[in-house]
Amino acid sequence: MTKAAIEITDLNFSIENLSILENINMTIEQGDFAGLVGPNGGGKTSLIKLILGLYKPQSGKISIFGEPVKSQRKAIGYVPQYANFNNDFPISVQDTVLQGRLGVSSCFGRYCREDKVIAQKVMQETEVFDLAQRSIQSLSGGQMQRVLVARALAAEPEIMLLDEPTANIDQRAEKDIFDIFKAINERMTILIISHDIAFVSDYINKVFCLNKTLVCHDSTPVTSDTIHKLYGGHVSEVHHHH
Amino acid sequence: MLEFFNTLATQSFLQNALLGGILASIGCGLTGSFVVVNRIGYMAGGIAHSVLGGMGIAYYLGLNPFAGALVAALLAAIIIGVIKLKWQHQEDTTIGAIWAVGMAIGIIFISKSDGYNTNLMSFLFGNILIISDEQLFIMLLLDIITIIFVAIFYKQLVAISFDIEFAIVRAINVNLFYLLLLCLIAITVVLLIQVVGLILVIALLTLPAAIAKQYVHSIGMMMLLASVLGMIFTSTGLFVSYEPDLPAGATIILVAGIAYFISSLAKSFIRFK
Numbered sequence: 001m002t003k004a005a006i007e008i009t010d011l012n013f014s015i016e017n018l019s020i021l022e023n024i025n026m027t028i029e030q031g032d033f034a035g036l037v038g039p040n041g042g043g044k045t046s047l048i049k050l051i052l053g054l055y056k057p058q059s060g061k062i063s064i065f066g067e068p069v070k071s072q073r074k075a076i077g078y079v080p081q082y083a084n085f086n087n088d089f090p091i092s093v094q095d096t097v098l099q100g101r102l103g104v105s106s107c108f109g110r111y112c113r114e115d116k117v118i119a120q121k122v123m124q125e126t127e128v129f130d131l132a133q134r135s136i137q138s139l140s141g142g143q144m145q146r147v148l149v150a151r152a153l154a155a156e157p158e159i160m161l162l163d164e165p166t167a168n169i170d171q172r173a174e175k176d177i178f179d180i181f182k183a184i185n186e187r188m189t190i191l192i193i194s195h196d197i198a199f200v201s202d203y204i205n206k207v208f209c210l211n212k213t214l215v216c217h218d219s220t221p222v223t224s225d226t227i228h229k230l231y232g233g234h235v236s237e238v239h240h241h242h
Numbered sequence: 243m244l245e246f247f248n249t250l251a252t253q254s255f256l257q258n259a260l261l262g263g264i265l266a267s268i269g270c271g272l273t274g275s276f277v278v279v280n281r282i283g284y285m286a287g288g289i290a291h292s293v294l295g296g297m298g299i300a301y302y303l304g305l306n307p308f309a310g311a312l313v314a315a316l317l318a319a320i321i322i323g324v325i326k327l328k329w330q331h332q333e334d335t336t337i338g339a340i341w342a343v344g345m346a347i348g349i350i351f352i353s354k355s356d357g358y359n360t361n362l363m364s365f366l367f368g369n370i371l372i373i374s375d376e377q378l379f380i381m382l383l384l385d386i387i388t389i390i391f392v393a394i395f396y397k398q399l400v401a402i403s404f405d406i407e408f409a410i411v412r413a414i415n416v417n418l419f420y421l422l423l424l425c426l427i428a429i430t431v432v433l434l435i436q437v438v439g440l441i442l443v444i445a446l447l448t449l450p451a452a453i454a455k456q457y458v459h460s461i462g463m464m465m466l467l468a469s470v471l472g473m474i475f476t477s478t479g480l481f482v483s484y485e486p487d488l489p490a491g492a493t494i495i496l497v498a499g500i501a502y503f504i505s506s507l508a509k510s511f512i513r514f515k
Contacts, residue, residue, distance in 0.1 A: 052411050080407060089279060089404050090459050099401050104411035109394060135459035156414065177422045 001063050003066040005030045005159050005189040012061030013050060020046045022213045033185045035200040036193045038210035044193045050159050052078055077157030078146050081164050087137060093147050094132040097123055104112025122153040126180055127227060142173040162192040178203050246484045255371055262373040264478025265381040266437045271469025274451035275429040275461055277357035278425055280403050283448050285322055288337040290431045290443040292318040292344025297365050298351030311435060315428035318344060323421040368439030368491035370408050377436060386432050388426060398422060400461050447497040453505045
């Protein structure tokens with residue numbers, strides 16, 4: 001039997017006595033394209049940061065391929081929320097993507113040839129290769145988002161964690177990026193945070209709805225009752241026709 | 243005007259001053275770039291000012307004040323670094339406290355020593371015209387340490403400055419590198435004290451790098467440009483101050499400040515055109 005990519009058991013997390021996550025149990029199998037949805041402040045980003053080992057849980061266990069997170073960092077690629085980004089930083093697209101090689105590269109000192117070859121490959125995959133020498137200050141939101149995806153891919157991870165990767169871009173660009181994710185999913189497990197439950201449902205094979213606790217999980221059909229539990233009473237149903 | 247160049251050709255004190263400015267500029271270009279992109283000018287200020295404590299104690303004990311400065315700077319860097327990493331929400335109060343307490347200790351010890359005024363003034367505002375050969379040698383050594391460190395750990399330092407969470411995820415020991423970066427700032431502060439004094443250090447540490455940032459797209463280029471700009475500012479300041487007998491440190495800072503002002507204006511003019 002293959003080990004689960006991410007397994008979380010009885011997880012509780014709070015910041016200064018304010019409970020953020022309660023009693024989380026979830027399993028993401030290898031090859032899954034899982035979506036994590038829920039209201040703002042529902043703990044989505046905290047959960048991703050717990051999986052990454054950036055936060056420590058009060059209780060419970062998180063394993064990546066059956067091992068503790070710290071020993072599995074090489075296996076994880078991370079795309080942070082674009083909104084918190086320092087766009088003013090003097091750095092080129094290529095140098096940003098190369099940062100993904102840190103901790104996995106076998107080269108000491110500067111980035112070596114192997115790192116650059118891999119960076120070029122992932123920049124082609126995310127369609128930012130033409131921008132390689134450009135400064136990140138000059139990029140549009142959609143372009144920057146792809147650069148951040150390329151940076152995560154440069155580590156050649158087995159699991160990708162993405163925090164609202166399409167929050168700041170228009171719907172057409174959003175679809176293009178999701179098509180890239182779909183291609184990536186052929187070779188790795190993906191967990192993605194999204195605000196747009198209807199949109200991601202076309203791509204994902206598993207959904208987790210989070211509002212402090214898991215309101216729904218796995219392949220439970222998402223009904224208006226679940227949405228009600230997740231967001232409270234003020235959601236009107238919008239039917240998407242595809 | 244010729245007098246400056248005549249003196250430069252014959253007098254070693256002016257040669258040392260020019261060389262001191264150039265050596266200080268290398269350190270300030272390298273470290274200043276990280277101070278600017280990390281927006282930690284206030285932390286660097288805390289380190290710079292608390293150095294007076296070390297200088298004062300060393301001076302009182304009859305030791306070399308710059309050895310005292312180096313010890314105090316490194317100590318302040320580590321204390322400030324640990325506070326930043328462990329108790330983030332009290333960061334600015336604590337840095338302010340270290341800043342002021344360091345200076346207070348310095349002033350008390352210097353007041354109990356001979357030559358209170360002249361020495362205090364040269365610590366606070368620098369005296370580029372009395373740099374000894376030995377000090378030049380120490381400055382060169384500190385530059386070499388800085389260059390080697392930055393050359394080896396360039397990609398890690400850039401990564402923690404750009405996106406510290408991503409750096410953690412990529413298994414970089416960010417706490418260690420953050421502390422080392424602050425120690426690097428401490429070394430640079432000591433380098434700069436003789437040139438412009440500890441009060442004006444922050445300007446020379448940040449202004450050349452801030453100007454450079456407006457024109458380049460990598461930290462490496464920023465360091466190079468900032469170092470060259472620093473050399474231009476220190477040399478120009480020295481030259482301008484020489485004949486009217488103005489304080490060299492203050493003149494250097496004024497030159498750097500005017501250049502920053504003009505550069506920012508020009509840059510925003512180009513952007514809005």
